[in-house]
Amino acid sequence: MKSNGNINFFEENVFLTSKDILSVHIGLKDFFRKQVLNENDFGKITIQSNGDVYANVHYPVLGNIYTHRIYWLIQREISEGQSWLRLRNSEPCKQCICQWLCPSPSDYEIEIGRPNLCNVKSSK
Numbered sequence: 169m170k171s172n173g174n175i176n177f178f179e180e181n182v183f184l185t186s187k188d189i190l191s192v193h194i195g196l197k198d199f200f201r202k203q204v205l206n207e208n209d210f211g212k213i214t215i216q217s218n219g220d221v222y223a224n225v226h227y228p229v230l231g232n233i234y235t236h237r238i239y240w241l242i243q244r245e246i247s248e249g250q251s252w253l254r255l256r257n258s259e260p261c262k263q264c265i266c267q268w269l270c271p272s273p274s275d276y277e278i279e280i281g282r283p284n285l286c287n288v289k290s291s292k
C-alpha cells in the first residue's frame with residue numbers, strides 16, 4: 169500500500185536539492201559502489217518467525233530458512249532479486265547528472281511510489 173498522505177511534508181523536508189547533494193563529500197569507492205549495489209539493502213536479510221526470508225520486506229519472499237539453505241537464498245537474491253542490486257538506473261535518475269552522487273534508492277521511494285526523492289528532477 170502506498171502512503172501518499174505525507175507527500176507535502178516529504179517534498180518540503182526530506183526531498184534532496186542539488187545543493188544538498190553537492191554539499192556531501194563522496195569518495196571514489198562510494199561513487200563506484202552505488203553503481204553496482206544498493207547501499208541500504210545489500211547484505212541484509214529479514215527472517216520472519218515462520219522462516220520466510222526477505223532481502224527487503226517490500227519485495228516478494230526469497231524462500232524459507234527451514235527449507236532453503238542460506239547460500240541458495242543469497243544466490244537467488246543476487247540473480248533474481250529486486251533489492252540488493254536496486255540502483256538509480258531508471259527514469260528520471262538515469263538521465264540525471266547526480267545519478268551516482270545521490271544515496272541509493274531507499275524504502276521511502278517504494279512507500280511513496282516514486283523513483284526519486286528530490287526536487288532536482290520531477291518523476292511525474
Ligand code: SF4
Nearest residue numbers: 261264267270284286
Ligand atoms: S533525479 Fe535521481 S539522481 Fe537525480 S537528483 Fe533526483 S534522486 Fe538524485
